[in-house]
Amino acid sequence: MTAETEDLAALREAIRDVLSTQADRAAVRKFINSTAAMDASLWAQGAELGWFGLNIPEDDGGLGLGVSALLVLFEELGRAVAPLPVLGTVLAAEAIVHGGNAAQRAGFLPRLAAGQRPAVFALPGLNANLLLSEHHILSGDISLVIDAATAQLAILPASGVGGDPVFCLLDLSQANVAVEPQKMADLTRQAATITVSDLRIDPSAILPVDAAAMANFAGLLLSADALGAAQGVFELTVDYMKTREQFGKPIGSFQALKHRAAEHHIALVGARALLAHTATLWETRHPDAAFHTALCKAHICEVALTVATDAVQLHGGIGFTWEHECHLFLKRIYLNNQLFGTTATFYDTAFDGLAESFSRAA
Amino acid sequence: MTAETEDLAALREAIRDVLSTQADRAAVRKFINSTAAMDASLWAQGAELGWFGLNIPEDDGGLGLGVSALLVLFEELGRAVAPLPVLGTVLAAEAIVHGGNAAQRAGFLPRLAAGQRPAVFALPGLNANLLLSEHHILSGDISLVIDAATAQLAILPASGVGGDPVFCLLDLSQANVAVEPQKMADLTRQAATITVSDLRIDPSAILPVDAAAMANFAGLLLSADALGAAQGVFELTVDYMKTREQFGKPIGSFQALKHRAAEHHIALVGARALLAHTATLWETRHPDAAFHTALCKAHICEVALTVATDAVQLHGGIGFTWEHECHLFLKRIYLNNQLFGTTATFYDTAFDGLAESFSRAA
Amino acid sequence: MMDQTVNPTPFYPLGHVGDIIAFRAAVAGWLNATVPPDWRQNLTGASEETYLKFQNWWFDQLKSVGLATPHWPKSWGGAGLPLSHQVVMIEELARIGGPMAEMFVVSLFHMPATLFANGSPAQCDRYLTGVRDRGEIWCQGFSEPGAGSDLSALRTRAERKGDVYVVNGQKVWSSFGMHADFCLLLARTNPQAPKKNAGISYFILDMRAAGVTVRPIRQITGRAEFTEIFLDNVEIPVENLIGAENAGWQIAQSTLAAERGLLIFEHAERMTHALRRDYQALTEQHGKPLEDAGLRREFTKRYAELTAVRLLIKQMIEQGEHGQDSGLLAAVIKLYWAQLLQNYTSLMARMRGLDAQRAMPLSLGTGHNSGDYLSDFLQSYGWTIAGGTNEIMRTLIAERILGLPR
Amino acid sequence: MMDQTVNPTPFYPLGHVGDIIAFRAAVAGWLNATVPPDWRQNLTGASEETYLKFQNWWFDQLKSVGLATPHWPKSWGGAGLPLSHQVVMIEELARIGGPMAEMFVVSLFHMPATLFANGSPAQCDRYLTGVRDRGEIWCQGFSEPGAGSDLSALRTRAERKGDVYVVNGQKVWSSFGMHADFCLLLARTNPQAPKKNAGISYFILDMRAAGVTVRPIRQITGRAEFTEIFLDNVEIPVENLIGAENAGWQIAQSTLAAERGLLIFEHAERMTHALRRDYQALTEQHGKPLEDAGLRREFTKRYAELTAVRLLIKQMIEQGEHGQDSGLLAAVIKLYWAQLLQNYTSLMARMRGLDAQRAMPLSLGTGHNSGDYLSDFLQSYGWTIAGGTNEIMRTLIAERILGLPR
Numbered sequence A, B: 001m002t003a004e005t006e007d008l009a010a011l012r013e014a015i016r017d018v019l020s021t022q023a024d025r026a027a028v029r030k031f032i033n034s035t036a037a038m039d040a041s042l043w044a045q046g047a048e049l050g051w052f053g054l055n056i057p058e059d060d061g062g063l064g065l066g067v068s069a070l071l072v073l074f075e076e077l078g079r080a081v082a083p084l085p086v087l088g089t090v091l092a093a094e095a096i097v098h099g100g101n102a103a104q105r106a107g108f109l110p111r112l113a114a115g116q117r118p119a120v121f122a123l124p125g126l127n128a129n130l131l132l133s134e135h136h137i138l139s140g141d142i143s144l145v146i147d148a149a150t151a152q153l154a155i156l157p158a159s160g161v162g163g164d165p166v167f168c169l170l171d172l173s174q175a176n177v178a179v180e181p182q183k184m185a186d187l188t189r190q191a192a193t194i195t196v197s198d199l200r201i202d203p204s205a206i207l208p209v210d211a212a213a214m215a216n217f218a219g220l221l222l223s224a225d226a227l228g229a230a231q232g233v234f235e236l237t238v239d240y241m242k243t244r245e246q247f248g249k250p251i252g253s254f255q256a257l258k259h260r261a262a263e264h265h266i267a268l269v270g271a272r273a274l275l276a277h278t279a280t281l282w283e284t285r286h287p288d289a290a291f292h293t294a295l296c297k298a299h300i301c302e303v304a305l306t307v308a309t310d311a312v313q314l315h316g317g318i319g320f321t322w323e324h325e326c327h328l329f330l331k332r333i334y335l336n337n338q339l340f341g342t343t344a345t346f347y348d349t350a351f352d353g354l355a356e357s358f359s360r361a362a
Numbered sequence C, D: 001m002m003d004q005t006v007n008p009t010p011f012y013p014l015g016h017v018g019d020i021i022a023f024r025a026a027v028a029g030w031l032n033a034t035v036p037p038d039w040r041q042n043l044t045g046a047s048e049e050t051y052l053k054f055q056n057w058w059f060d061q062l063k064s065v066g067l068a069t070p071h072w073p074k075s076w077g078g079a080g081l082p083l084s085h086q087v088v089m090i091e092e093l094a095r096i097g098g099p100m101a102e103m104f105v106v107s108l109f110h111m112p113a114t115l116f117a118n119g120s121p122a123q124c125d126r127y128l129t130g131v132r133d134r135g136e137i138w139c140q141g142f143s144e145p146g147a148g149s150d151l152s153a154l155r156t157r158a159e160r161k162g163d164v165y166v167v168n169g170q171k172v173w174s175s176f177g178m179h180a181d182f183c184l185l186l187a188r189t190n191p192q193a194p195k196k197n198a199g200i201s202y203f204i205l206d207m208r209a210a211g212v213t214v215r216p217i218r219q220i221t222g223r224a225e226f227t228e229i230f231l232d233n234v235e236i237p238v239e240n241l242i243g244a245e246n247a248g249w250q251i252a253q254s255t256l257a258a259e260r261g262l263l264i265f266e267h268a269e270r271m272t273h274a275l276r277r278d279y280q281a282l283t284e285q286h287g288k289p290l291e292d293a294g295l296r297r298e299f300t301k302r303y304a305e306l307t308a309v310r311l312l313i314k315q316m317i318e319q320g321e322h323g324q325d326s327g328l329l330a331a332v333i334k335l336y337w338a339q340l341l342q343n344y345t346s347l348m349a350r351m352r353g354l355d356a357q358r359a360m361p362l363s364l365g366t367g368h369n370s371g372d373y374l375s376d377f378l379q380s381y382g383w384t385i386a387g388g389t390n391e392i393m394r395t396l397i398a399e400r401i402l403g404l405p406r
Helices: A006-022 A025-033 A040-048 A067-079 A086-099 A102-113 A211-243 A255-283 A289-320 A326-338 A343-361 B006-022 B025-033 B040-048 B067-079 B086-099 B102-113 B211-243 B255-283 B289-320 B326-338 B343-361 C020-034 C039-043 C048-064 C083-096 C102-118 C121-134 C248-256 C260-286 C293-321 C327-351 C353-357 C373-379 C381-385 C390-401 D020-034 D039-043 D048-064 D083-096 D102-118 D121-134 D248-256 D260-286 D293-321 D327-351 D353-357 D373-379 D381-385 D390-401
Strands: A119-121 A128-132 A137-146 A153-159 A165-171 A177-183 A190-200 B119-121 B128-132 B137-146 B153-159 B165-171 B177-183 B190-200 C138-141 C157-161 C164-175 C182-188 C200-206 C212-217 C226-237 D138-141 D157-161 D164-175 D182-188 D200-206 D212-217 D226-237
Touching: A006 A040, A006 A067, A067 A086, A067 A211, A067 A255, A086 A102, A086 A119, A086 A137, A086 A153, A086 A165, A086 A211, A128 A165, A137 A153, A137 C353, A153 A190, A211 A255, A211 A289, A211 A326, A211 A343, A255 A289, A255 B255, A255 C390, A255 D293, A255 D327, A255 D390, A289 A326, A289 A343, A289 C381, A289 D293, A326 C327, A326 C353, A326 C373, A343 D260, A343 D293, B006 B040, B006 B067, B067 B086, B067 B211, B067 B255, B086 B102, B086 B119, B086 B137, B086 B153, B086 B165, B086 B211, B128 B165, B137 B153, B137 D353, B153 B190, B211 B255, B211 B289, B211 B326, B211 B343, B255 B289, B255 C293, B255 C327, B255 C390, B255 D390, B289 B326, B289 B343, B289 C293, B289 D381, B326 D327, B326 D353, B326 D373, B343 C260, B343 C293, C020 C083, C039 C048, C048 C102, C083 C260, C083 C293, C102 C121, C102 C138, C102 C182, C102 C248, C102 C260, C138 C226, C157 C182, C164 C182, C164 C200, C182 C248, C200 C226, C200 C248, C260 C293, C260 C327, C293 C327, C293 D293, C327 C353, C327 C373, C327 C381, C327 C390, C353 C373, C373 C381, D020 D083, D039 D048, D048 D102, D083 D260, D083 D293, D102 D121, D102 D138, D102 D182, D102 D248, D102 D260, D138 D226, D164 D182, D164 D200, D182 D248, D200 D226, D200 D248, D260 D293, D260 D327, D293 D327, D327 D353, D327 D373, D327 D381, D327 D390, D353 D373, D373 D381
Parallel strands: A119 A153, A128 A153, B119 B153, B128 B153, C138 C182, D138 D182
Antiparallel strands: A128 A137, A137 A190, A153 A165, A177 A190, B128 B137, B137 B190, B153 B165, B177 B190, C138 C164, C157 C164, C164 C226, C182 C200, C212 C226, D138 D164, D157 D164, D157 D182, D164 D226, D182 D200, D212 D226
16 A cells, blocks of 8 residues: 555545535534535535546546545545535446446436436345336335435336346436435435336336445445544544543543544554555456455444444543534444445455455465 | 352352462462372362362262352362362263263262262264264264363263264273373363273163253353453452552553453453352253353353453563463463353354243243 | 323232232232333324423322332332332333333432432422422532533532522533423532532522523434533522532532432343343344344343343342442442443444434433434433443542552 | 575575566575475474574575575675565565564664664674674563563663673563573663663673573463573673663664564564465364354454555555654554454464364464464464553554644
8 A cells, every 4th residue: 555646635635625615514514404405505516526427437427537536535525424415426327337328328427427417326125125027117115225315316226027136227306206305313414215106117227237346336435434434533532632621631641541542543544544455456456356345344334433432432421412523423434334234244245255365366 | 149148158268268278379380380180189178178069969979059159169260270170070970960870870979079080071072073883882082071181980972873972971991991181271271082992881871961951061160260260360460450560650550451450340240240140040940041051151251251361461571471370360261261162152052042031931 | 191180090009018929010000001002102203392291291190109209218208118119110110111200310319319318307398398299300410511520620609698609600411401490509619628529519409590591402312301501690598508518529429329229220121121122123124033143142242241230230229228338339330331231222223224224203211222223322322421431430440449549 | 404504596586686576586486495394393392492493594594595684784784675675575485484583583673773873883893794694693681570661660770880881680571582692781870860761871782791691481372482681790891882871762762663664564464374374274174164254254354454454564664665754653553463463363262162272382483373373362462562562552652643642
């Protein structure tokens, strides 16, 4: 692992700059206290800066900066607990880049990149109950689709003839599609239940999707978001420890608290190295990229949850209040832990990949 | 759970008194530095005081004081890291009490109770390779039998006709039985490999044994031993923390170390309550006794290992030396963790029992 | 159900004191007949007003059979129940999953513990009667923004002026302050005292006095159970001083020691039943009993710890019954319980997967087994931070039990 | 194998410096031709004498191809290898599971780091040559029974008398002191210095001087790698003072910072290969790849941490290559590695079950992957306690990196 390239460092700074005004504490607080499903001005700003197309090829209207750039974005969004429903759009674009035909690429990717069509992507699972009939009629519902409250386009899993999973690309603004927003414990993001009644799906809108690869890709973004959020809440905590006094001394001078902070620091430093390395594996299309991604999701989300859980404790009473931002981080990280698979399942995926990598090398 | 009864407290004090002279640091050290397979004088003392027959019924020549008394003995032995190969004898007696015929009870139990026949008991497993033929000829070997280096009598698992496990009672001093001692990392106990060549087993010497119950019973004794050892090493550690100075202060005044000590204390207090309660369940023949026993083995040995692992760290360099007794405790506890099943397997047994208890109560 | 008139039942537990089996049956029978089976649903997404009404209703139900103040001595109108019977009462309440009288905790435990030991006869008479007969609600005014773990740093000032003390300052973390009639208040009467602990006095504050402003503090679950109390030239009559002037620190110790035993016992008993329900729900969700070995073992480990802490609580209760001081055991239990609760609720939130991440309507007054697993986890900080943080408890255990140097 | 004459091989790695691929191939080829495949077996249950002979033999092998002092500048007879090549050398050594030159760690790292920065030309000449040409062995005499984590409390006294310092005192935890020719010694020259750190001087001690007694300390693995050194009126010539009198504390910092990067790198690379061997052994033992979900995840978590720490080490090495100070990153790596090593070896001991509990003959010089899992775990305390305990590292990280107040 080398230090971040200059390009990425510049991108990080630019994103952080924007977020420091558009998604500062006041803005996040305002969003949370509003009934809005998304912060439209932040979305517009992100669109203008090309955030949604960072990883979309230039030929498809994106910036083609690769996965590393996307990870910088997600890390910064996490660090700011920014209320930006970007995950769905990025995942939908990834699915179309890999599985869309020329017309779909041309029709959707530039608009996704430009933030003109907020989108979502979902995987099969307990909450997915969509059926695609022999005659390509889609019916049923799928719940807890992250970012769906504000989406216009969706790539959703359905059970096809014979039970095989298929992925359908559909417009959510049609008459026979209903989107029912679902608030999450994480106040900075929303989900929705999407109900489809007898919607005809054009055969070309059935996309070939590598579900495992998509789960991994989502996991990578979520681990960057979790790392950023953990870093954010840890910085808050260290600052607080320097100023808050008890027994006539800053609480940061108490050795037991110091030692816990040191443990959090080294865990975060290790997590950051793991993530940066995994980004490199992606960029070089290394065969170990997939299992390192699963490792990131499992390990980084776990580390982040440990840090955030203790951050509230280290803040004491004030960290237990709604007004303080600690809980925004904790809840966001907790959701990241559970999205697109749990820590346990991602560790299992990582182990299988590690075993495979051992036998490949043997 | 109530406080310990007066009888048990008196027994504990009596045992501790004996061990404080017969198994003090010097005696333990002397044993470790010797080539002896056991401390004969400690064995004789234990025999005289009836330790081996604490849980053997009075009619069979024991003291009939029940499981609670036995647990007090094991806890005190652990606390003193006493080199007394008593586990094997107690397990063999338990197997004969439950599975022996009248002649075997009369023939063996009084002598086991009196410490005249050191014995061992083993369960089927990876290290057991004994076969009992159709004609009752026993052959093969079994390794890592705890306490076997000094035993005269054994109850050993063999694979019978059709592969079913059977348990054979045999005299180890016979010509076609060889006992090869195996030193363990735990310096206070030894094991052996027992090799049997074409030994005829009388049908009456094939004992009905409930292997799961015996594993549980062994687990209970081992958890008492582990708890005692953890308590012993923790007391050493707290004492050391009060006197050892660094940076001009006793290390026990450093908050980070204090907090770790407090965590160890509460874990040990909880473990002790769990063990005492489980003893009560045994004495009342409560249906939940078995799964609580598995819970004790898993949880108490785990707590003990955590405490002992940190005890060495809290001692710093001195704890890393052979001359200091820290490692005797750590190694004894580690062995307890692995004997008759691991923490993982005992947690699994406990869970199954808990689930069964739920459905029983439903 | 909340405005239904009290229905006289054939169960009168107090008629069976001395026969513990009959007492248990009577309590169980009465609870079955009294606790509305849908009370949890009714309080899910309910307004604070509904909650307040329900708490008052429940207190009245308990009062109607003499069980509102079971642990108070008969001389003060309590049931004077032996501890063994209080234990039974709590066990049965936990078994049926009945409501907790959580709004009355200070009224039932802290205030009387303080007044029994230090109150004047007139104070006892007025305020104990107020709780017993009228269900008056008390809150506690100890912590301040600058004095959390370090109470001795408190800055709220009480100046004697003739027949009153004039009080100025700010209190924080007062549970149910918005509903409280009275407050147990610590304030500094002698700022010149050489030790910071000295110079503090203990008052009864009428929450309706002029100059008292209460502001709810929303906690991370979304619930506003705590309050800040602002005191702006509030006049407290001198007869509302408890004990001697500047003796507040000592008196506060009896307040803090008041609640531990039975409250944690109730929580632990409730967790025992919750764990079983959780086991069943998870088994249904996953089709078989927790087949994931890692999570299953974590679950089993928590069960071991729950068993252990219940045993320790019973030990403490027995010590109390024999008049032994169990303050140090109480500290062990507080720390053990706080960590167990946090670990257990976090495990449940993880085992429940994405479903546990939905925003759910608040389930008021259902403690840490609301069924909203993430909320229960967040709620657990109430135990790890309030009433002595885990950190304070660890230091106390290390110094007072293990004898490690300061 | 140990007395076989050096067999000239076609591999001469130093001939390929600059072409890293060819260099790697040459190193690998040389190692294959040189490292006895049975060296681990030969050192299992071996005597200390056999071990000493083997370490010397291995040093000679390295020397014969110029790889004994790869990181020393050419001006001092080293290979002056670029860091990138040293990394390759270590990677290949780890891959083949070759021996570590562990007895020479102080000779190769601490002594030269100290002398390059603070030694006189005569000192450099004498002692660097001694290691390079004659394989002289050095040990470190810093810690004392009363000065472990707190070095400033050291009490060994050196009094100037004419041309010598007369030294009295006791040192402890000196690795390989029984084999050492020389010792890097800290002793107090000015007991009246106002700060305890001042008043300490830094000496070169000849271990064969009159009054030096070395006693091995057996550690919990049974191995005696450490020693105590007793100093009874030992005379050290004044020319063996390093730097100025009373400047020892500052000079010691350069000694302590000497080793971190490459040594931990070597250990981590070795663990990477050990982990793979362990995976295969466990898969064979259990018939399938770690089917227990709980243990499997713990194993995978350790793999994640190993990956992370290897990346951090590479980052530190690159910083070093660019002349950046990486002292704080080194502290992070030391703590991270120590905990990882202890957790990994403990996991392996547990996964191996009862088999890992046998007493096994010591496997000398095989580091923390001897194959005796319990010993490896016990050995790991060498990392969590020595060279700055975990506790010292945590405090350092909290104060120096996070800026938390003292």
